Amino acid sequence: MAAGKASVSRPRTRVNALMLTLPLVAFIAVTFVAPLISMMARGVYDPTVADIMPETIAALQSWDRQGLPPEEVYAAAARELTLAREERTIGRLATRLNRQAAGTRSVITRTGRALNRGAEPPWSESLPEIHEAWGEPEVWETLLLTGDRFTADYYLNAVDLQRTVDGDIVRQPETRRVYVDLFIRTIGVSLSVTLLCLAIGYPLAGFIAHAPPRRARLLLTLVLLPFWTSLLVRTTSWIVLLQQQGVINDILVWAGLVPDTERLTLVYNMTGTLVAMTHVLLPFMVLPLYSVMSGIPGVQMQAAASLGATWPRAFLRVYLPQSMPGVGAGCLLVFILAIGYYITPALVGGQSGQLISNLIAYHIQTSLNWGLGAALGTILFAAVVLLFVFYDRVLGLDRMKLGA
Amino acid sequence: MKSAADAFVEFAQVGKSYDGHTLAVEDFSLRIPQGEFVTLLGPSGCGKTTCLKMLAGFEHPTAGEIFLKGQPVGQIRAHKRNIGVVFQQYALFPHMTVAENLAFPLQARRVPAQQVAASVARALDMVQLSDFADRLPGQMSGGQQQRAAIARALVFEPDIVLMDEPLGALDRRLREEMQYEIRRLQQRLGVTMLYVTHDQGEAMAMSDRVAVMSEGRIQQIASPEVLYEEPERVFVATFIGENNLLDGRVVEWDAASCRVDVGDGAGKPAIVQAFPVAVDGADQPTKLAIRPERVALNPPSGSYSNVFDAKVLDMIFMGDHLRLHTEVLGRAPFIVKIPNIVGHGAVLPGDTVQLGWLVTDCRALDATGSASAYSAAPEQDRVPIATSTETAPARG
Ligand SMILES: Nc1ncnc2c1ncn2[C@@H]1O[C@H](COP(=O)(O)OP(=O)(O)OP(=O)(O)O)[C@@H](O)[C@H]1O
Numbered sequence: 001m002a003a004g005k006a007s008v009s010r011p012r013t014r015v016n017a018l019m020l021t022l023p024l025v026a027f028i029a030v031t032f033v034a035p036l037i038s039m040m041a042r043g044v045y046d047p048t049v050a051d052i053m054p055e056t057i058a059a060l061q062s063w064d065r066q067g068l069p070p071e072e073v074y075a076a077a078a079r080e081l082t083l084a085r086e087e088r089t090i091g092r093l094a095t096r097l098n099r100q101a102a103g104t105r106s107v108i109t110r111t112g113r114a115l116n117r118g119a120e121p122p123w124s125e126s127l128p129e130i131h132e133a134w135g136e137p138e139v140w141e142t143l144l145l146t147g148d149r150f151t152a153d154y155y156l157n158a159v160d161l162q163r164t165v166d167g168d169i170v171r172q173p174e175t176r177r178v179y180v181d182l183f184i185r186t187i188g189v190s191l192s193v194t195l196l197c198l199a200i201g202y203p204l205a206g207f208i209a210h211a212p213p214r215r216a217r218l219l220l221t222l223v224l225l226p227f228w229t230s231l232l233v234r235t236t237s238w239i240v241l242l243q244q245q246g247v248i249n250d251i252l253v254w255a256g257l258v259p260d261t262e263r264l265t266l267v268y269n270m271t272g273t274l275v276a277m278t279h280v281l282l283p284f285m286v287l288p289l290y291s292v293m294s295g296i297p298g299v300q301m302q303a304a305a306s307l308g309a310t311w312p313r314a315f316l317r318v319y320l321p322q323s324m325p326g327v328g329a330g331c332l333l334v335f336i337l338a339i340g341y342y343i344t345p346a347l348v349g350g351q352s353g354q355l356i357s358n359l360i361a362y363h364i365q366t367s368l369n370w371g372l373g374a375a376l377g378t379i380l381f382a383a384v385v386l387l388f389v390f391y392d393r394v395l396g397l398d399r400m401k402l403g404a
Numbered sequence: 405m406k407s408a409a410d411a412f413v414e415f416a417q418v419g420k421s422y423d424g425h426t427l428a429v430e431d432f433s434l435r436i437p438q439g440e441f442v443t444l445l446g447p448s449g450c451g452k453t454t455c456l457k458m459l460a461g462f463e464h465p466t467a468g469e470i471f472l473k474g475q476p477v478g479q480i481r482a483h484k485r486n487i488g489v490v491f492q493q494y495a496l497f498p499h500m501t502v503a504e505n506l507a508f509p510l511q512a513r514r515v516p517a518q519q520v521a522a523s524v525a526r527a528l529d530m531v532q533l534s535d536f537a538d539r540l541p542g543q544m545s546g547g548q549q550q551r552a553a554i555a556r557a558l559v560f561e562p563d564i565v566l567m568d569e570p571l572g573a574l575d576r577r578l579r580e581e582m583q584y585e586i587r588r589l590q591q592r593l594g595v596t597m598l599y600v601t602h603d604q605g606e607a608m609a610m611s612d613r614v615a616v617m618s619e620g621r622i623q624q625i626a627s628p629e630v631l632y633e634e635p636e637r638v639f640v641a642t643f644i645g646e647n648n649l650l651d652g653r654v655v656e657w658d659a660a661s662c663r664v665d666v667g668d669g670a671g672k673p674a675i676v677q678a679f680p681v682a683v684d685g686a687d688q689p690t691k692l693a694i695r696p697e698r699v700a701l702n703p704p705s706g707s708y709s710n711v712f713d714a715k716v717l718d719m720i721f722m723g724d725h726l727r728l729h730t731e732v733l734g735r736a737p738f739i740v741k742i743p744n745i746v747g748h749g750a751v752l753p754g755d756t757v758q759l760g761w762l763v764t765d766c767r768a769l770d771a772t773g774s775a776s777a778y779s780a781a782p783e784q785d786r787v788p789i790a791t792s793t794e795t796a797p798a799r800g
């Protein structure tokens with residue numbers, strides 16, 4: 001029997017099929033899953049202080065935090081700082097501590113230099129002579145706080161919180177609160193871009209989907225054209241258009257709509273970010289919409305009209321519901337792309353148009369605070385995953401159509 | 405005869421061109437009194453759908469005018485026309501249940517909710533879909549979707565219902581069932597119906613009158629019987645049922661009969677007596693149309709005006725009748741149908757027989773029309789009798 005034969009051969013076929021996917025699985029594991037896990041790990045695992053000053057940290061555990069620590073702690077610190085200076089790990093240590101408490105960097109580096117020149121015990125007297133900070137409890141508390149290999153500090157920092165030495169979680173001082181606002185701004189910008197893309201893309205996709213085939217092909221090509229030019233070129237051409245001496249301002253001045261002295265600031269701010277991102281992401285809205293809409297026969301609207309529905313009623317009750325899978329897919333796609341968008345805001349966003357991914361890039365590339373970068377990135381990633389789950393629950397991913 | 409005021413729907417010299425130079429519909433005039441079932445029948449691309457669309461308000465005539473209850477409809481938008489339309493592809497709304505689909509036209513008319521529910525229930529009952537009210541169209545068979553589409557077009561009690569090849573997607577048995585259902589419903593409700601099909605059997609079975617169309621024009625409009633018995637053009641004669649055609653030239657003419665020389669295929673004249681339909685004088689070219697079942701085999705002498713010798717080329721047994729392919733007047737195949745009754749006289753291929761037919765069964769039509777029934781009916785499951793044969797001079 002055919003059925004029997006099929007069921008006998010199935011396990012083998014399945015194993016073979018699985019084997020065929022192995023290279024892909026391996027590729028994904030190496031290039032995607034592993035970096036992802038290592039990135040997430042960096043946000044919670046930081047052994048710098050624990051590795052460089054293990055004895056100091058151990059000794060500090062017995063400190064009652066009433067007044068200053070005992071002499072043995074000072075001795076351990078002096079010994080390990082000298083070693084760190086010799087092994088050139090002191091810079092890393094200073095950076096790590098400085099992130100926890102601003103100003104700690106100079107304490108460490110100056111102490112390192114002084115110890116190198118030679119200093120005498122008792123350390124509880126000579127260290128405060130080198131730098132007065134050693135005579136205060138704060139620096140010891142900082143060491144205690146950062147001594148754990150596993151730390152929630154980066155994640156707390158990423159949401160503008162910090163941990164006190166007593167274990168309480170409090171907000172960062174006013175001047176250091178940036179990330180929550182930035183997350184909110186990023187979500188706001190992504191939502192705005194999504195809505196702008198929808199507002200422009202919906203009628204456009206509808207027009208293309210129901211145009212005669214030749215015109216539809218032409219229009220679709222025009223929509224896709226941006227895909228074939230470099231993102232950099234597209235974004236910089238917006239600078240040309242939008243800058244104060246740019247084409248749009250020239251036209252507005254020429255038309256007398258704005259005086260020459262008050263040219264509009266359209267770029268290097270939020271406006272620039274919105275305009276350029278909407279343009280760059282528009283195809284991701286149009287394509288899924290087009291693919292869904294071209295599956296809606298034109299006769300549906302005629303049927304609605306013949307049944308007595310006015311155009312708005314026919315649109316709302318007949319067309320819109322049938323195009324919803326495309327709306328969902330397009331919005332999800334654009335929002336997810338926008339929330340992690342990086343090059344465009346970096347180029348045209350100026351100071352006020354920067355988004356969270358620009359700061360992640362800053363921490364990865366410039367400040368080298370990978371832990372914080374990882375924490376911010378992971379939060380972003382979690383937000384996207386949450387959105388996906390939410391979408392699946394509410395609308396169903398299986399109903400989503402990304403393109404034909 | 406109905407007067408002009410009685411015409412419920414009227415097309416007056418309507419023309420339509422989509423591209424500005426070719427005409428999809430040309431000089432189309434049609435009057436439909438209230439309650440009549442009229443079918444537009446014609447080959448693919450002859451403009452049937454275009455006519456329906458103009459009446460429904462999806463397209464606008466480029467010439468002439470359409471009247472509904474005596475009022476020109478030019479300025480009335482589609483959603484105000486109160487016309488029920490059943491589309492070929494059903495056009496049910498896939499995201500609504502059957503009941504919601506049926507409620508749609510009533511809600512658009514702001515009918516109170518209670519009444520909506522009652523009307524929907526009644527309409528579903530009418531098409532025997534009461535158990536399917538909560539199904540989505542995608543969860544139903546083609547025939548059920550078709551019935552739902554019909555119910556939706558009727559539920560709001562439209563003035564007129566248009567159906568565009570609504571049974572095209574159904575299998576033959578279901579189609580015949582539905583033909584009967586639609587006709588029964590239309591008669592019970594007394595609704596005016598404009599129906600489109602390219603299946604002549606369907607048109608004949610359902611309609612009060614059939615308008616046969618070709619290339620955007622109405623060729624003939626009449627009841628099914630008249631269309632079959634008295635076709636006025638070669639197109640109609642060959643599109644409806646089957647006809648043998650003989651090319652010839654009129655030699656003598658008067659209003660009741662004419663003599664036509666069709667030639668015997670060997671260069672000698674051969675005179676056939678025919679009934680003049682589209683000829684009005686001597687020396688005109690014509691095509692004679694003779695139905696295969698009106699040809700008598702070996703007729704008693706003297707009873708038929710036209711009697712010719714013929715050779716039987718082939719005989720096909722069809723059950724209820726025998727189908728002979730013969731050669732007559734140098735032309736083959738000339739089809740003859742003999743009913744399968746006792747004493748029909750067994751003939752064998754190769755036999756020489758005599759064929760006879762009456763003047764009134766031999767209609768002298770226009771010479772310009774061509775037999776186009778084959779191209780007109782691309783469907784594979786067409787009823788076999790719907791074919792036609794143009795006899796051509798036999799070679800050798
Ligand atoms: N939207 C349109 N634009 C241009 N030409 C059209 C359009 N619709 C129909 N036509 C042309 O008009 C003519 C009549 O078309 P119509 O759809 O009325 O034919 P039909 O009789 O309904 O054929 P079928 O049996 O295949 O449905 C055809 O030649 C067709 O190509």
Ligand SMILES: [Mg+2]
Binds near residue numbers: 452453
């Ligand atoms: Mg059609």
